[in-house]
Amino acid sequence: MTCWSMDLHHHSIPMRLTPRTVFLPLELEDHPLDEGRRLRVVVVGAGISGITSAVFLPAKVPNIDLTIYERNSDVVSVRCDVPAHAYQATFEPSTTWSTAYASGAEIKAYWKGIVEKHELGKYIRLHSKVTKAEWSEEKGKWLIAVETEDGNHVDEADFLITGIGHFSDPRLPSYPGMDDNGASGLPILPPLQKAAARIDHYARNKTWVAAAIGGEHLEQFTITKLMSTRLGDRVDLLNEIIPDFAPNCRRLTPGPGYLEALAANNVNYVTNRIERFTRTGIQTKDGTHREVDAIICATGHDINFSTAFPIVAKGINLQEAWRPGGSPGFPDSYLSIAAPDFPNFLILLGPNATGPAGTLCHSVENQVTYCARVLRKASTQGIRSMAPTAAATRDFRAYCESFFLRTVMSEYCSSWHNGGIKGGRIHGIWPGSAAHVNAVRREPRWEDWEYTYLNRQGNRFAWLGNGWTMKDVAASDPAEAANVDLTPWLRAEALGGNVDLRDYHEQWYAS
Numbered sequence: 469m470t471c472w473s474m475d476l477h478h479h480s481i482p483m484r485l486t487p488r489t490v491f492l493p494l495e496l497e498d499h500p501l502d503e504g505r506r507l508r509v510v511v512v513g514a515g516i517s518g519i520t521s522a523v524f525l526p527a528k529v530p531n532i533d534l535t536i537y538e539r540n541s542d543v544v545s546v547r548c549d550v551p552a553h554a555y556q557a558t559f560e561p562s563t564t565w566s567t568a569y570a571s572g573a574e575i576k577a578y579w580k581g582i583v584e585k586h587e588l589g590k591y592i593r594l595h596s597k598v599t600k601a602e603w604s605e606e607k608g609k610w611l612i613a614v615e616t617e618d619g620n621h622v623d624e625a626d627f628l629i630t631g632i633g634h635f636s637d638p639r640l641p642s643y644p645g646m647d648d649n650g651a652s653g654l655p656i657l658p659p660l661q662k663a664a665a666r667i668d669h670y671a672r673n674k675t676w677v678a679a680a681i682g683g684e685h686l687e688q689f690t691i692t693k694l695m696s697t698r699l700g701d702r703v704d705l706l707n708e709i710i711p712d713f714a715p716n717c718r719r720l721t722p723g724p725g726y727l728e729a730l731a732a733n734n735v736n737y738v739t740n741r742i743e744r745f746t747r748t749g750i751q752t753k754d755g756t757h758r759e760v761d762a763i764i765c766a767t768g769h770d771i772n773f774s775t776a777f778p779i780v781a782k783g784i785n786l787q788e789a790w791r792p793g794g795s796p797g798f799p800d801s802y803l804s805i806a807a808p809d810f811p812n813f814l815i816l817l818g819p820n821a822t823g824p825a826g827t828l829c830h831s832v833e834n835q836v837t838y839c840a841r842v843l844r845k846a847s848t849q850g851i852r853s854m855a856p857t858a859a860a861t862r863d864f865r866a867y868c869e870s871f872f873l874r875t876v877m878s879e880y881c882s883s884w885h886n887g888g889i890k891g892g893r894i895h896g897i898w899p900g901s902a903a904h905v906n907a908v909r910r911e912p913r914w915e916d917w918e919y920t921y922l923n924r925q926g927n928r929f930a931w932l933g934n935g936w937t938m939k940d941v942a943a944s945d946p947a948e949a950a951n952v953d954l955t956p957w958l959r960a961e962a963l964g965g966n967v968d969l970r971d972y973h974e975q976w977y978a979s
């Protein structure tokens with residue numbers, strides 16, 4: 469055993485010998501290994517992604533200075549058509565949902581409860597719309613333009629994280645086309661059908677409507693039978709709504725109460741294309757005019773998985789580059805979480821983010837945890853900027869392209885999986901199951917990233933600092949020494965030989 473000691477109170481490190489190296493001597497940085505620099509992090513959006521970031525990031529990233537900008541007057545706009553217990557945070561399980569498919573108001577109250585309990589208000593700036601973000605290579609920071617009620621300002625951040633949602637920007641139809649039938653329309657019909665004297669339901673796309681999520685059988689025959697049963701006397705409607713592509717090409721929608729409402733006497737299902745709006749109603753291409761008091765557009769959202777505002781780095785504007793017509797013209801992410809050429813930029817629920825099943829909230833928690841690991845690495849390892857390589861991104865894209873060809877999603881349907889382009893490239897979901905994506909994100913592949921360093925000499929190991937850890941420093945202070953555990957790896961249960969050796973010094977297997 470070797471015993472050794474060093475004088476911790478020597479703050480400047482005396483150079484006693486000429487370094488025995490053929491390389492330039494490194495000017496040692498005088499700080500403990502794990503001191504970490506303070507990182508200013510901006511998250512855009514205070515939906516489930518933003519709220520989860522506000523809970524996890526301060527807990528997981530020491531020294532974080534976090535701000536979340538939200539353009540709306542409140543946090544979390546709920547859009548949920550799955551059972552509520554699948555739309556809750558794993559760290560705040562609720563056992564008191566009033567019904568399986570809880571209302572939007574109940575789900576919103578749940579998420580607002582999390583904001584209150586964890587005192588997240590201090591991180592969130594409401595009425596604050598991010599209008600542009602630009603990477604300054606000179607500063608090594610993002611310059612973020614924010615529009616508020618009190619005027620505009622430019623914020624600076626070491627890292628930018630978008631949590632702007634899959635579908636937060638409504639896509640209003642360009643006149644004269646005002647029709648759709650997707651996840652947006654299905655939840656609206658049942659409550660309206662109960663309240664309105666007459667409803668004309670204009671629908672362009674056919675869709676599969678599953679039974680309740682979790683109970684659905686994926687075989688086409690079974691779903692057809694279930695849909696037929698739910699339509700009761702109106703089985704004639706089956707021909708109008710059953711698509712010519714297989715279930716799951718578009719996302720299966722549970723649509724609780726939808727088919728029952730569709731079959732009601734006061735609902736008129738119209739598949740003829742809309743010609744125009746008039747002052748009193750809607751005229752379809754067959755010349756029929758139907759008068760109404762109100763028109764509700766459930767025409768979906770921007771599904772390009774690009775941003776609604778410019779994000780610019782190295783001369784590239786991600787907003788344009790990731791849309792049709794740009795280069796590459798589709799959302800080309802690295803494992804859904806980052807993009808080559810965009811340093812210190814992370815994405816929550818971006819393209820290819822979640823598996824086709826599983827709970828979204830758990831997936832977001834995994835993504836935020838991945839972000840926390842990136843931030844901790846940057847903070848403690850002297851990293852000025854980091855971005856995934858183009859080569860790693862290309863390899864991921866090649867995997868996606870080959871994978872999705874084997875799935876029903878590559879059939880000729882238009883969906884948010886393919887940006888509404890029939891048979892188009894799938895960028896909406898992860899190429900694999902929910903468990904698959906969680907396992908992949910568990911261990912970041914640091915070798916897929918390229919780095920620049922804060923150290924003046926560019927040395928990647930300058931962060932090793934003065935040879936001490938923060939604990940060493942604390943232990944050297946007589947006032948603190950008693951509170952420092954320098955051997956956290958010693959476990960009481962080892963005395964009885966009762967240990968899981970897989971779990972020793974790491975937790976690699978639990979995903």
Ligand SMILES: Cc1cc2nc3c(=O)[nH]c(=O)nc-3n(C[C@H](O)[C@H](O)[C@H](O)COP(=O)(O)OP(=O)(O)OC[C@H]3O[C@@H](n4cnc5c(N)ncnc54)[C@H](O)[C@@H]3O)c2cc1C
Nearest residue numbers: 513515516517538539547548549550597598632633636828
């Ligand atoms: C009809 C419909 C049904 C859905 N059903 C389900 C479902 O059953 N299950 C499910 O898991 N998911 C469902 N979704 C997907 C839903 O979008 C996500 O579950 C969830 O809302 C994603 O949370 P988020 O925080 O990532 O995004 P959002 O909830 O969309 O939040 C993004 C936030 O970012 C803010 N924002 C955007 N741009 C800016 C800006 N420039 N500056 C400042 N703030 C900005 C927005 O105002 C918004 O508050 C559904 C979506 C729709 C439209």
